[in-house]
Amino acid sequence: MLEQEGLLLKSSFQLSIFVGFLLHSLAISEIPLGSKLSVVDKNTWVSPNGDFAFGFFNRTDEPNYSVGICFNSKSIPLDKQTVVWTAGANIMVGENSSVQLTQDGELVLVDSLKGDTVWSSRTSQLSVVSAALLDNGNLVLLNEEKHNVWQSFDTPSDTLLPGQNFSTSQMLRAASKNLVSDYLSSYYTLWMNAYGQLQLRWESHFVYWTSGSPPSSNLSAFLTSDGALQLRNQNLQPVWSMLGADYNESISYRFLRLDIDGNLRLYSWVEALMSWRPVWQAVENQCNVFATCGQRGICFFTESGSPDCKCPFNLVNGSTEKCLIPYQQCESGSNMFSYKHTFLYGMYNSSDDLVVPISLQECRSLCLKDPLCTAATFSNDGMPQCSVTKTQYVTGYSDPSLSSVSFVKVCADPLAVNPNLSHVIPFS
Ligand SMILES: *[C@@H]1O[C@H](CO)[C@@H](O)[C@H](O)[C@H]1NC(C)=O
Numbered sequence: 001m002l003e004q005e006g007l008l009l010k011s012s013f014q015l016s017i018f019v020g021f022l023l024h025s026l027a028i029s030e031i032p033l034g035s036k037l038s039v040v041d042k043n044t045w046v047s048p049n050g051d052f053a054f055g056f057f058n059r060t061d062e063p064n065y066s067v068g069i070c071f072n073s074k075s076i077p078l079d080k081q082t083v084v085w086t087a088g089a090n091i092m093v094g095e096n097s098s099v100q101l102t103q104d105g106e107l108v109l110v111d112s113l114k115g116d117t118v119w120s121s122r123t124s125q126l127s128v129v130s131a132a133l134l135d136n137g138n139l140v141l142l143n144e145e146k147h148n149v150w151q152s153f154d155t156p157s158d159t160l161l162p163g164q165n166f167s168t169s170q171m172l173r174a175a176s177k178n179l180v181s182d183y184l185s186s187y188y189t190l191w192m193n194a195y196g197q198l199q200l201r202w203e204s205h206f207v208y209w210t211s212g213s214p215p216s217s218n219l220s221a222f223l224t225s226d227g228a229l230q231l232r233n234q235n236l237q238p239v240w241s242m243l244g245a246d247y248n249e250s251i252s253y254r255f256l257r258l259d260i261d262g263n264l265r266l267y268s269w270v271e272a273l274m275s276w277r278p279v280w281q282a283v284e285n286q287c288n289v290f291a292t293c294g295q296r297g298i299c300f301f302t303e304s305g306s307p308d309c310k311c312p313f314n315l316v317n318g319s320t321e322k323c324l325i326p327y328q329q330c331e332s333g334s335n336m337f338s339y340k341h342t343f344l345y346g347m348y349n350s351s352d353d354l355v356v357p358i359s360l361q362e363c364r365s366l367c368l369k370d371p372l373c374t375a376a377t378f379s380n381d382g383m384p385q386c387s388v389t390k391t392q393y394v395t396g397y398s399d400p401s402l403s404s405v406s407f408v409k410v411c412a413d414p415l416a417v418n419p420n421l422s423h424v425i426p427f428s
């Protein structure tokens with residue numbers, strides 16, 4: 001038991017009993033070589049301040065486990081103890097799995113289902129003598145000189161914690177919507193480009209948000225404990241900052257996360273509400289996050305700020321994930337649907353898009369006849385105007401006060417019209 005005192009190796013249930021006296025006797029908890037955690041033992045390594053724990057957790061309804069770092073503070077209820085880092089991103093293992101700091105100084109995750117190592121810190125050549133989970137949530141491997149030769153902060157998952165650097169060599173990737181069945185991970189990522197600007201991308205090349213920072217090299221992004229996201233130069237001077245709504249207020253816990261919906265948000269723990277509150281998000285209107293409504297859905301702004309997705313081109317059982325593009329599917333020619341009081345436009349400028357001063361009827365037939373046109377919007381505020389969109393990524397807004405009418409190309413063959421799409425009316 002003595003040699004385990006330094007470990008804080010306990011089940012989370014026993015924690016509240018033991019942490020108190022152990023913390024007083026330990027400045028830093030060192031995890032020695034040979035230490036092991038397993039799913040069945042439910043044991044964890046806890047930071048000296050108790051704020052973070054490293055161990056196995058389950059984010060699914062199946063017996064599928066990930067190993068990583070979660071909030072662990074007693075002031076945060078269990079279901080709000082958010083995961084901040086996972087080993088190997090989406091790797092999941094079975095219920096008899098374990099993770100061990102080997103005698104070689106390597107942290108290895110062994111999957112009981114595969115009977116094999118599925119993830120490793122690859123540090124066997126770096127003379128590691130111990131590990132530690134620091135108070136800021138960083139899991140580090142240390143050599144004899146107490147130098148940090150590996151840290152979880154260098155390979156973020158979807159979250160950055162205060163004190164963590166993020167630069168051109170790193171990436172945040174959103175968690176996938178369905179952790180068990182999605183073998184593909186999410187397409188949403190955060191990168192820093194060569195000019196030191198943060199960018200949100202879809203499928204690694206489609207940029208849908210860029211931070212407003214002036215182009216500069218050798219920058220790193222940094223979340224401060226008072227709630228600012230900064231881009232700092234080599235002298236650690238901020239060259240760009242974004243302040244959360246509660247900047248400089250006394251907040252115990254904050255984190256920045258690339259969420260499943262592709263938006264980047266800064267969260268604060270609000271003690272009074274017992275919940276995480278978003279105090280900033282990169283893309284103000286969720287409809288401007290690439291592919292919010294799948295690849296063929298139309299995203300409508302709503303007052304509440306959450307997007308309303310409709311699938312007007314062609315419907316497969318109302319699922320926006322399965323919205324079809326028009327002409328590829330149309331064997332019997334095309335038709336136009338109209339949306340009253342609606343303005344539609346291509347999400348991303350295409351050089352093919354055009355605006356022409358023609359009538360409502362002409363606008364409709366112009367799009368119908370143009371094989372590349374996917375949608376068109378007619379408006380008339382003194383001057384008739386028809387905006388033709390040729391991209392398949394269409395978004396828009398709808399409001400009773402709008403006089404504009406939008407047209408969407410659909411197949412002429414028997415249309416599977418979703419009755420829930422109340423403001424889709426066949427144009428005649
Ligand atoms: C999840 O657990 C089930 C049941 O043990 C297993 O068949 C499946 O392979 C696991 N999936 C993953 C992604 O590990």
Ligand SMILES: *[C@@H]1O[C@H](CO)[C@@H](O)[C@H](O)[C@H]1NC(C)=O
Nearest residue numbers: 138153163164165220234236
């Ligand atoms: C962050 O970067 C600064 C400057 O390069 C460095 O001094 C500091 O140790 C880094 N922090 C972590 C946690 O890596």
Ligand SMILES: *[C@@H]1O[C@H](CO)[C@@H](O)[C@H](O)[C@H]1NC(C)=O
Nearest residue numbers: 215216217218219233234235
């Ligand atoms: C960026 O860092 C590299 C390597 O440290 C250095 O050679 C280069 O001069 C730096 N660039 C700027 C603009 O500071």
Ligand SMILES: *[C@@H]1O[C@H](CO)[C@@H](O)[C@H](O)[C@H]1NC(C)=O
Nearest residue numbers: 226228243246247248249250
């Ligand atoms: C932050 O708050 C402290 C006092 O709580 C105040 O002295 C300081 O000016 C504030 N800084 C900013 C930038 O608002």
Ligand SMILES: *[C@@H]1O[C@H](CO)[C@@H](O)[C@H](O)[C@H]1NC(C)=O
Nearest residue numbers: 314315316317318319322416
């Ligand atoms: C739509 O749903 C019904 C019943 O759920 C199913 O039988 C049918 O195959 C589905 N159609 C398509 C095109 O997926």
